Amino acid sequence: MLIEFNRVSKSYGKHSKALSDVSFTVDAGEMLFLTGHSGAGKTSILKLIMKIENISYGQAKVNGFELRQLKEQQLPAYRQSLGMIFQDHRLLENRTILENVALSLLIRGYGRSDSEKQARVVLKQVGLEDKLDHFPDQLSSGQQQRVGIARAIVSKPDILLADEPTGNLDPDLSLELMEIFMKINESGTTVLIASHDLILIKRLRKRVLVLDSGQLIDDYRPA
Numbered sequence: 001m002l003i004e005f006n007r008v009s010k011s012y013g014k015h016s017k018a019l020s021d022v023s024f025t026v027d028a029g030e031m032l033f034l035t036g037h038s039g040a041g042k043t044s045i046l047k048l049i050m051k052i053e054n055i056s057y058g059q060a061k062v063n064g065f066e067l068r069q070l071k072e073q074q075l076p077a078y079r080q081s082l083g084m085i086f087q088d089h090r091l092l093e094n095r096t097i098l099e100n101v102a103l104s105l106l107i108r109g110y111g112r113s114d115s116e117k118q119a120r121v122v123l124k125q126v127g128l129e130d131k132l133d134h135f136p137d138q139l140s141s142g143q144q145q146r147v148g149i150a151r152a153i154v155s156k157p158d159i160l161l162a163d164e165p166t167g168n169l170d171p172d173l174s175l176e177l178m179e180i181f182m183k184i185n186e187s188g189t190t191v192l193i194a195s196h197d198l199i200l201i202k203r204l205r206k207r208v209l210v211l212d213s214g215q216l217i218d219d220y221r222p223a
């Protein structure tokens with residue numbers, strides 16, 4: 001089991017309970033969606049996995065790490081096994097696409113030429129091989145989102161997490177982006193995507209966890 005949530009609850013302060021008693025498991029190599037209305041708790045689950053937020057009650061184990069017992073000094077090693085894609089791409093505006101992606105490896109201690117070589121490989125994978133020297137504001141929103149994906153996978157994470165990755169995209173571009181996620185998944189990476197795009201999710205015929213007001217109300221696996 002790669003991800004194991006056991007009766008996890010999350011409160012933000014006294015009055016805001018974001019997750020109640022959420023339990024689920026994810027096997028290595030799965031691709032699944034997390035869906036539910038706005039405020040249902042999707043982002044909270046991703047933040048707990050990233051350990052940007054802490055669990056209030058319950059236990060969760062990710063990639064062999066018991067999240068509540070993770071020490072500050074173990075965090076970098078833990079997070080290295082995760083790739084995260086945000087809805088707002090958070091690209092560095094004054095760096096080229098190639099530099100934006102290579103930076104992920106540079107900060108992990110890889111050399112420049114190695115980092116750029118790997119960055120070229122993943123940028124090709126997401127179809128941006130002809131944009132290496134462009135700056136983020138010269139790309140469309142869908143292209144920027146693909147840079148975000150390249151940046152998240154360049155370090156070869158075991159688990160790829162994405163928060164509303166198709167948020168601002170039209171249906172065709174959204175589908176294209178999902179096809180990229182499916183290819184990444186086929187190469188062995190576990191992929192967990194938070195999305196409220198039910199029409200798109202339905203088309204992809206993958207497992208879906210459904211949240212409602214912080215409770216997991218369905219775990220749907222297509223036949």
Ligand SMILES: Nc1ncnc2c1ncn2[C@@H]1O[C@H](COP(=O)(O)OP(=O)(O)OP(=O)(O)O)[C@@H](O)[C@H]1O
Pocket residue numbers: 012013016017018036037038039040041042043044045196
């Ligand atoms: N930092 C915070 N402080 C207080 N309450 C928070 C905080 N973050 C989230 N919440 C609350 O927790 C609940 C779940 O929020 P979360 O962001 O996980 O939902 P979501 O399903 O991702 O929503 P959306 O689709 O709108 O992004 C909401 O009621 C939200 O207001």
